[in-house]
Amino acid sequence: MPEAAGGAGGRYHRVMGSGEVSKHTNGYGQSAPRATAAMVAARAGVSTATVSLVINGKTAGRVSADTIEAVQRAIAELGYVVDGIGSSLARGGSNIVILVAPDVANPFYADVIAGVRGALGDDYQLLLSVTDAGKTPEPGDIRKLFSLRPAGLLVDAPGTDFLAHLAPVSPMVLLDAPGIDSTAPSVNFDVAHGARELADHLAGLGHRRVAYLDAVTGTGTFRLRRDAFLARAVERGLKTVADAGAKVDIAASAAAFADAWPRWAPAGVTAVVCATDTHAYGVFAQARRAGLRIPDDVAVAGFDDLPYSATSTPGLTSVRLPAAALGRAAGSQLRRLMEGMPVEESRVLLPSRLMVRGSTDPSHPGRA
Template identity: 50%
Template sequence: MPSSAVPARRVTAAMVAERAGTSIATVSLVVNGKDRGRVSAPIAARVRDAVDELGYVVDHAASSLARGTGDLVVLIAPDLSNPFFAEVIRGVRDTLGDRYQLVLSVTERGAQPATSDLRRFERLRPAGILVDAPAAGGSLDAAVPVVLLDAPDAPTGAVAVDYDLTSGVAELVAHLRERGHERVAYLDGTARVATFGVRHRLFQEACAAAGITVSELGARADLTVDAAAAATEHALEAWHEDGVTAVVAAADTLAYGVLRVAAATGLRVPEDLAVAGFDDLPSSSVTAPALTSVALPGAELGRAAALRLLAAVDGTAAEPVALPTRLVRRASTGG
């Protein structure tokens, strides 16, 4: 039986302006949060009341088409559930303030962001796009400003904000040397992301310079505690037979898996096996034992990237940024 429901009438800015007794331009300023200092408080209140009464919703896509650009900034990341990305998001949001609305996107199945992800959001005409931990080797250009985060192999000409890992890795290796470790293992991530490759390479180079042997019996895991624990269970006996006394993981999340297996098998940390990671996530200070980690400040990364994006949107110059890193010594290495 045909439905007798009558389609709801689309509420327009003109209807809101008529209800509030003001102009469409004033409605636009108020609903887009740009009324401060430009629209009196009583008129702004009347517009907001009219918006609520009529159920008006701003059509950002249409607005973007009219202006040629939008008031949205898109952040594309492989995994927003990771606490590290929560810090990045906070830094971006605090820096953008009320000027732009931040839209978050997770790539399909946690894959590293690629050119196809940028193309999907270009159709929205955003003001700009932030890409966190992009896939290695891809061309990440777009018709709007793009800033890459944590992308040490960014293509020539790309705008990127990265970490200077050299100091943090040097501190980590010096700390392991001081604690008497001569043979260590490395638990790497499986993600196709350049930053993991840089962490591994710098760690191996620093160990070689310090006279520490990195076991050839390395392991890899997806960036989850469960996957890291499974990889550790598979490799633990071989590491022990190879004389490994410390395990360094490419990310704190992986190190948590090592700590879980150590606790389950009765290994004392750090007496029997020292453990360290990268990121210095908030949880790393409350693990059992607390985790030694190379601190990669996520909020600072987000802030620096947002500032570079704003500079690109405004057409102003911005200096390249390489954020410093440092080692946070905790009980997992006897720190």
């Protein structure tokens, strides 16, 4: 319970002490006195209502050319910019769209963001909210975000119990949130399809025993990846072992593999499937340290198909998930919602597919 003013508080207000620079000396990025619509109105000799009409381009048949001209001059002279807060309060909401994601600094999101941006266009302002590393977005975080009155919310990879305690107050679309039961529309990857292709691929290569290195966050997509892969692997007669996990981090994953391999190797494991490519990079690093050849001693595969996976030596076999399409689909769903139109389809499923590279396929050109 933060206290907001006075003393050590005064958190987000500028508190001026005697020795400090004043607003007018513009010491360190301090505010120049902000121009308001009232100042513009006074200068142009009109009312604030007229200023508002001009700013919002609603002058057709309502404001004379001369007045428009005068207002625009005043705006230019004063460097006036509409105050988003006053505007939002009057309109009943902002034009901000917030994308909530656990891991935006993952290269995967470059494409997601680009997709969202494209679908949203210029009418909305896209802002991102990152949860703490490795944590899924929680209801409390979202509630804080709702308090900003965003025009809409895009929530990526929420925890499975995410919506239990959340009364949605803005249009909201869920991304990559399999297994979340919600009235909000969602866009997901058909990750099970790629997971099955991967199991088939490994079975076809002659592996008999495969290990699964899981991600330890409670995200639905990771559960789905694992379960779909393991189920198909068993169907194909593979023995499976899934007793290791790590957060989405190269070093953590390397450590998990270092810990598990002494169990896995004697048990006859010849392939390791990782919940994400990032995990796979950790396995790569540790395997190299341990003198294991990939794929000869151990085959490695991941999910996501990050850009680096096509580049590494060997290339990493991975289930490709179409990130840009995810962003586009979610963005346009949300846009319809925000504009009061029904969404075409409340649950969109995007295809995934296996990219085979040298980390599993000894005959792949990119082999080390």
